[in-house]
Amino acid sequence: MLYKIGSDQKKNRILQKIKSSGNDNLNQCLQCYKCGGMCQKSDKFDYTPRQILEQIIDGLEESILNSRAIWICETCNECKIDCPVAINFKKIMASLREIAREEGIEPNTEEVNRKFVKKAHCPKKEDD
Amino acid sequence: MSKKALVIGGGIAGINAAVELANNDKLVILVEKNGELGGNVNDMAATFPELDEAQPLLDEQKSKVEDNENIDIKFNSEVISVSGKAGDFKVEINEDGNTVAEEVGAIIVATGFNYMEPNDYSEYGYSRLDNVVTSQEYERMVMNGDIKKYSNSNVVFVHCVGSRDRVKGYRYCSKICCTYSAKHALLLKQEVPSANAFVFYIDIRALGKGYEEFIRDAIEDYGVRYIRGRVSKVINKEDTLLVKAENSLIGNPVELNADLVVLASAMEPQKDSKELAEILGIETDDYGFYKEAQSNMEPVKSSKEGIFLAGSCTAPLEIRESVAMGKAAASESLSFLG
Amino acid sequence: MLEKANDWSDTFYDKWKPIAMGFVNGAEKCLQCGKCTGQCPAAAVNPSYNPRKIIYDLVNGNIKRVLSSVELWQCFFCSGCFATCPVDINFPFFVFMLRLGAMSQGFGWEDVKQLEKYAEKDYLQDGITVSPEERNPYVIEERGDIADIRQKAGMPRQREVSDEAIAEINMISDLSGMTNFMKKIGGVELYDCSKCTPKIEEKCKSKELPKKVGNVKTHYRFYNYGVPIGGADNA
Numbered sequence: 057m058l059y060k061i062g063s064d065q066k067k068n069r070i071l072q073k074i075k076s077s078g079n080d081n082l083n084q085c086l087q088c089y090k091c092g093g094m095c096q097k098s099d100k101f102d103y104t105p106r107q108i109l110e111q112i113i114d115g116l117e118e119s120i121l122n123s124r125a126i127w128i129c130e131t132c133n134e135c136k137i138d139c140p141v142a143i144n145f146k147k148i149m150a151s152l153r154e155i156a157r158e159e160g161i162e163p164n165t166e167e168v169n170r171k172f173v174k175k176a177h178c179p180k181k182e183d184d
Numbered sequence: 185m186s187k188k189a190l191v192i193g194g195g196i197a198g199i200n201a202a203v204e205l206a207n208n209d210k211l212v213i214l215v216e217k218n219g220e221l222g223g224n225v226n227d228m229a230a231t232f233p234e235l236d237e238a239q240p241l242l243d244e245q246k247s248k249v250e251d252n253e254n255i256d257i258k259f260n261s262e263v264i265s266v267s268g269k270a271g272d273f274k275v276e277i278n279e280d281g282n283t284v285a286e287e288v289g290a291i292i293v294a295t296g297f298n299y300m301e302p303n304d305y306s307e308y309g310y311s312r313l314d315n316v317v318t319s320q321e322y323e324r325m326v327m328n329g330d331i332k333k334y335s336n337s338n339v340v341f342v343h344c345v346g347s348r349d350r351v352k353g354y355r356y357c358s359k360i361c362c363t364y365s366a367k368h369a370l371l372l373k374q375e376v377p378s379a380n381a382f383v384f385y386i387d388i389r390a391l392g393k394g395y396e397e398f399i400r401d402a403i404e405d406y407g408v409r410y411i412r413g414r415v416s417k418v419i420n421k422e423d424t425l426l427v428k429a430e431n432s433l434i435g436n437p438v439e440l441n442a443d444l445v446v447l448a449s450a451m452e453p454q455k456d457s458k459e460l461a462e463i464l465g466i467e468t469d470d471y472g473f474y475k476e477a478q479s480n481m482e483p484v485k486s487s488k489e490g491i492f493l494a495g496s497c498t499a500p501l502e503i504r505e506s507v508a509m510g511k512a513a514a515s516e517s518l519s520f521l522g
Numbered sequence: 523m524l525e526k527a528n529d530w531s532d533t534f535y536d537k538w539k540p541i542a543m544g545f546v547n548g549a550e551k552c553l554q555c556g557k558c559t560g561q562c563p564a565a566a567v568n569p570s571y572n573p574r575k576i577i578y579d580l581v582n583g584n585i586k587r588v589l590s591s592v593e594l595w596q597c598f599f600c601s602g603c604f605a606t607c608p609v610d611i612n613f614p615f616f617v618f619m620l621r622l623g624a625m626s627q628g629f630g631w632e633d634v635k636q637l638e639k640y641a642e643k644d645y646l647q648d649g650i651t652v653s654p655e656e657r658n659p660y661v662i663e664e665r666g667d668i669a670d671i672r673q674k675a676g677m678p679r680q681r682e683v684s685d686e687a688i689a690e691i692n693m694i695s696d697l698s699g700m701t702n703f704m705k706k707i708g709g710v711e712l713y714d715c716s717k718c719t720p721k722i723e724e725k726c727k728s729k730e731l732p733k734k735v736g737n738v739k740t741h742y743r744f745y746n747y748g749v750p751i752g753g754a755d756n757a
């Protein structure tokens with residue numbers, strides 16, 4: 057569906073939040089597709105990690121927070137280990153889940169990350 | 185007695201060929217169609233990948249030719265006929281309306297490229313919409329300070345206009361527009377930090393030393409937004425421009441309001457390149473670029489002995505490679521100059 | 523969704539090339555530049571429609587995904603993509619061909635069936651291509667009813683077509699095979715794939731789709747080119 061790119065990056069809430077949670081290298085992503093190919097879970101994702109990243113940069117909040125991928129991600133960190141610019145996807149996905157939860161969005165898939173389910177009620181939430 | 189050499193075209197490639205020959209104590213005739221040397225570099229604000237100012241660099245090069253007594257510069261001139269063979273060419277030159285005959289041992293062709301006017305691209309509205317310009321016009325805007333007025337606005341750079349297009353343009357890739365568009369976005373960010381730069385690309389082709397890092401710096405350090413997708417349309421909408429494209433990394437169409445759209449148009453062969461090829465008796469490819477004797481091993485030899493090629497008359501090239509070819513052509517031609 | 527490139531084949535494309543009178547070729551020239559999708563009105567409003575991706579699948583031979591998709595039926599032949607494509611790919615013609623292919627495999631008949639009424643009543647009987655009854659409600663709201671406008675201008679409410687012309691239309695329909703086709707889609711029955719059991723699946727596989735007049739079976743299709751917002755399982 058058609059979307060508009062906002063020129064004002066400050067209004068891009070989701071980008072600001074992800075950045076403030078310690079991911080300041082988002083624009084280093086080469087869009088090389090390596091992460092999606094390697095992720096154990098990405099065959100069940102609707103968006104591969106790099107697509108999520110692209111959408112964060114463009115501020116497509118609705119489609120990210122409603123996606124399956126953020127819940128299925130195992131936070132296994134494999135994508136970061138092999139990423140040529142070390143994008144910390146584990147952390148990004150964790151933050152996205154937290155944002156989604158704040159917004160009251162329920163996981164829309166059966167295959168929720170077990171780690172997340174376990175800690176859903178923990179005051180410390182997910183660790184890094 | 186040693187023979188003279190003829191260099192056709194006074195762009196950066198021709199200048200370097202002439203200087204190189206003159207430094208080897210050869211007499212050189214430099215034939216330039218226009219009233220000044222420098223060719224397309226005259227329209228350049230800065231050069232990638234170091235962002236050096238272009239005009240001082242060019243002035244230095246020009247002075248090497250102008251101060252050199254071994255080089256006879258013929259402005260407003262063209263070659264009208266060539267006969268004879270390698271080592272012993274007889275050429276006629278139309279110099280400012282007068283025909284002069286010369287004898288030369290070798291010829292170096294350095295007639296450069298023509299910058300395509302994207303008039304066929306009605307979807308981009310070039311020449312119909314204000315604020316849609318080509319990259320070359322944009323370089324001039326940087327030089328005369330016109331881009332300063334685009335503070336707080338969105339500037340969109342469009343890749344591959346006229347290149348990689350079988351319908352309205354050329355099938356080849358112009359090779360350097362990816363890098364000079366990054367340069368333009370960077371210049372924008374440096375001159376007008378409050379402006380936003382957006383670049384629409386198909387692939388990023390950074391084919392040279394330091395070019396990839398240069399483009400990544402634009403993205404990472406200057407916050408230039410790169411969006412993968414060829415721009416489909418530029419529409420005039422309430423005194424701004426609406427740019428439509430697909431972000432093919434996500435797969436969604438996207439829209440963007442822009443105040444200035446810069447088209448990275450193709451570098452095409454000179455309009456008269458085929459006529460000159462006929463006069464010289466050398467071959468061109470289908471587009472009109474001059475053909476090398478062998479594309480891997482003989483990059484500066486033309487299909488005819490004694491005639492050499494340099495610079496962007498062979499293919500779209502950056503300055504660095506044009507200069508290298510000019511110097512290489514000069515050294516290869518020495519063997520025909522006695 | 524994980525895809526297995528080993529399953530892909532390009533026989534479909536090669537087979538259809540000669541049938542399509544030379545209009546359908548050159549897909550392999552596609553640069554994947556996205557210029558088509560960027561200006562496509564259907565892509566602007568549909569969550570997952572994307573002509574570029576369909577071409578990509580066709581070239582790769584991932585034809586299964588194309589034919590079983592809902593997206594294939596979202597193009598409405600405006601030809602904007604053809605006009606703008608830098609390598610001259612006539613994509614609307616591809617869609618035409620692919621839809622025929624999809625129907626031959628039992629997809630999309632229910633969409634075609636919706637047009638039955640227009641074809642039978644408006645086109646074959648009255649000789650007009652725009653139905654006076656089924657008009658876009660938005661247009662009626664904004665511009666008014668075209669029948670009223672015609673009347674005000676002193677014209678009959680509906681365009682009148684001479685009997686001779688209607689006879690000619692019918693003749694064309696007979697000769698081109700359209701009449702036959704209309705009979706064929708007389709009754710469309712939908713397989714409910716969401717309630718598929720191994721038994722039904724077996725039946726489905728073993729049996730060629732019935733070609734008999736008046737009763738065509740058709741499969742459910744899927745959003746194969748992206749998930750509409752709201753999750754996976756509502757395809």
Ligand SMILES: Cc1cc2nc3c(=O)[nH]c(=O)nc-3n(C[C@H](O)[C@H](O)[C@H](O)COP(=O)(O)OP(=O)(O)OC[C@H]3O[C@@H](n4cnc5c(N)ncnc54)[C@H](O)[C@@H]3O)c2cc1C
Nearest residue numbers: 193195196197217223224231232296297495496501502503
């Ligand atoms: C917008 C833009 C930005 C660019 N930015 C950069 C950059 O940042 N860095 C970089 O390395 N490169 C850049 N380039 C490329 C650079 O301009 C070329 O590499 C360079 O100009 C090639 O030099 P040349 O001598 O081969 O050709 P030209 O510069 O085209 O010179 C050819 C000369 O030959 C003359 N001539 C033509 N035909 C005849 C004839 N028949 N008889 C006599 N004389 C003739 C012409 O008048 C001209 O003076 C850019 C190009 C463009 C279009």
Ligand code: SF4
Nearest residue numbers: 085086088089091139
């Ligand atoms: S592996 Fe890293 S650089 Fe490559 S697409 Fe994924 S996040 Fe980007």
Ligand code: SF4
Nearest residue numbers: 095129130132133135
């Ligand atoms: S951290 Fe998540 S996205 Fe990355 S490889 Fe593991 S499951 Fe995939």
Ligand code: SF4
Nearest residue numbers: 344347357358361362
């Ligand atoms: S260099 Fe880049 S912008 Fe220029 S034609 Fe090639 S891919 Fe397109």
Ligand code: SF4
Nearest residue numbers: 552553555556558607
């Ligand atoms: S515009 Fe043409 S070349 Fe570009 S993606 Fe579409 S079909 Fe392919």
Ligand code: SF4
Nearest residue numbers: 562597598600601603
């Ligand atoms: S013909 Fe179909 S695919 Fe092409 S622009 Fe129109 S709706 Fe989109």
